[in-house]
Amino acid sequence: MALHAPSLGSNVLVVRAPRDDDELVRQLTAEKLSIQRIPIMKIVPSEDKIPIQNLVLDFDRYDCAVFISANAARFGLSWLDEYWPMLPMQTKYFAIGEQTAQRLRDYGCGVIVPRVDATTEGLLELPLMRAVEGLNIAIFRGVGGREVLADELKKRGAKVTYIELYKRDIIPAAVERARVAMASAACLIVHSSELLLALGVPPSAIASRLRLVLPSARIGAEAKRLGYQHVTVGSSATPRSLCEATLTALKDAGAY
Known part of the structure; x- marks a missing residue:
């Protein structure tokens, strides 16, 4: 054609x-x-690295890690690779989008991803995301963006921390x-x-x-x-x- x-x-x-x-x-x-x-738009690493470093050093306290995008996975895995040559066993990994999930798989992570609705809303419909009361959840993302995921997880009783890794500059x-x-x-x-x-x-x-x-x-x-x-x-x-x-x-x- x-x-x-x-x-x-x-x-x-x-x-x-x-x-x-x-x-x-x-x-x-x-x-x-x-x-x-x-x-x-261009994607640039966050210039304020100390807060990221401190959060990554405490990565073993999180029950779940959510990666919002392929860029979040790329930058996040680079940080984790530097400080965690062996990732914590108890952490569950979630991804929004198949490309994000594939980056995690390539790194060796078992990853949970919504198959039908590959969006924030689809992620929130997953059974494991409905039973988060008392859990510590890290969200790897860029600076700013939608608050829907964190707000809803907090309503469900989770403790949510952003790990903001990059900026999106128009x-x-x-x-x-x-x-x-x-x-x-x-x-x-x-x-x-x-x-x-x-x-x-x-x-x-x-x-x-x-x-x-x-x-x-x-x-x-x-x-x-x-x-x-x-x-x-x-x-x-x-x-x-x-x-x-x-x-x-x-x-x-x-x-x-």
């Missing part, structure tokens, strides 16, 4: 932070799509380039609400034409509030799901 409709351009625009090994881009390229990557110049590129793209893939909001309110001509692909209904609702008229939500944030959602969006537009 090949992409048609040159008036829309052949580009699928991807704006997330760059990755050394981008499986989504590989799958989209295999479908003969032309990919334009304009990262509007790149203003790249945002401007991406907004220009949206005018000729057939489809835009956005992985988070933070990226979506950084792009701002789209011009009406773009909002009425551009196909937007997102990993969750929550972000989809935000996109519609911004004015996007053609929103396709993948079944999860996995590369396969987002690739399939992209193909669906382009077919619906008559552009694939």
